[in-house]
Amino acid sequence: MYRFEATDAGTYWYHSHQVSHEQVLRGLLGAIVIEPATAPPDAADIDVTALLHVYGGQHTLNGAVADEHVDASPGATVRVRVINTDQGTAAVWSATPFRVVAIDGHEVNEPPDVDGRRVLIPAGGRADVSVQAPADGDAVRLRVGGARSVVIGEPGASAPPDPRQPSTTLDLLAYGTPMPLSFDASDPDRSYDYVIARRFGIIDGRPGNFWTINARMFPDVPMFGVTEGDVVVMHLRNDSGDVHPMHLHGHHVVVLSRDGVAASGSPWVVDSLDVHPGESYDIAFVADNPGIWSDHCHTLPHAVDGLVAHVMYDGVTTPFTINGDAGSQPE
Structure with missing residues (x-):
């Protein structure tokens, strides 16, 4: 339930x-x-x-x-x-x-x-x-x-x-009328890069050409640590050859810019954002929902092949681990 x-x-x-x-x-x-x-x-x-x-x-x-x-x-x-x-x-x-x-x-x-x-x-x-x-x-x-x-x-x-x-x-970056955000993203508490690429390797015993995050392959991918109340800015960059609809669980993010061009329309607030090959986005969110949250590509076969990371709040733990005793396979 x-x-x-x-x-x-x-x-x-x-x-x-x-x-x-x-x-x-x-x-x-x-x-x-x-x-x-x-x-x-x-x-x-x-x-x-x-x-x-x-x-x-x-x-x-x-x-x-x-x-x-x-x-x-x-x-x-x-x-x-x-x-x-x-x-x-x-x-x-x-x-x-x-x-x-x-x-x-x-x-x-x-x-x-x-x-x-x-x-x-x-x-x-x-x-x-x-x-x-x-x-x-x-x-x-x-x-x-x-x-x-x-x-x-x-x-x-x-x-x-x-x-x-x-x-x-x-172009939703310039659609609608601007209005102030509910938080100040100009001086964030945390700033992270999330750079997507590919390289050959092995995941769960499977050889292949897999996705990487910040040049690291699953399960050795970054964990983005936050404290409740933090303003977080993340720089997404797609150095791979595919489109990736990036999805952060438990939160919405506001798009600040694309390829260095600042948003000029209504606040573009999303939980799934297509990042095309060669594109980069600056996004921001408030860490207001404590937990351990997946931050992955919503083309789900891409998540299976390693395009998944996590946002983790300080002080939050879980007994459920990937391929652990509970049989969790949350790709």
Whole structure:
């Protein structure tokens, strides 16, 4: 049994972390939506979830190999909570302007319309998209994950044709209106590097070309120590040839900069961040959730091959060790 206090409103999901590259792939997962205690004045008229997952090569939407139809009266606003449970990046787009109102459970400040651009959602990530049903009674199609759509409009309205995927991607580093952070990241208590690369070696008796963190191979990877209350800044750099959706358990991080360019939009707060080959990010978080937390790539086969480290709070211990008596294999 799991017990937790639902204090952070937003879109989330849960999944197995025991042999996760097999168990998640086969469907040990689900959506969690935490609604705010008080509905905001700009709340959508309709709220729907769009959970993406590939089963046996079939792209599904909410478990079905089919599009989702949402009955909405003309002019109604629909909040579509897109959850990417797969191993690669998912694209969301539409021929009709829409807004990205939340990322990974955190609201975007004053989001403008997205027109002629796609939104990319990392593996493990979420994006809440606000779509308005056409005033003339027709329907609008929101492509989610590339293979499926959410069609919004009056009952019986014909679905519009599939729009071509835009070649331009929405840059969340500059999307929305800036607002002050709740903490000062300019003078952190802890600063760490997290540099991803590859080299040949052996993990659990398996030879291969494995991931490294700060030039070290699993299990001899860094442990990032923190004290409760610390402001932590981490410099992520991808010196490998693959995209890595980096995911820190138990926390959200704010993106400060990418490749030296400072964030200029609404605070970009995430728990899964795609780091492309050659890219670097500066991120920050407050150590406000004591524990021993995995900090890994959410392309789960990458975690199996060593792309996993931990953030460890001072004074926190656990009897559960990897491949210990409890049989824990939390990749």
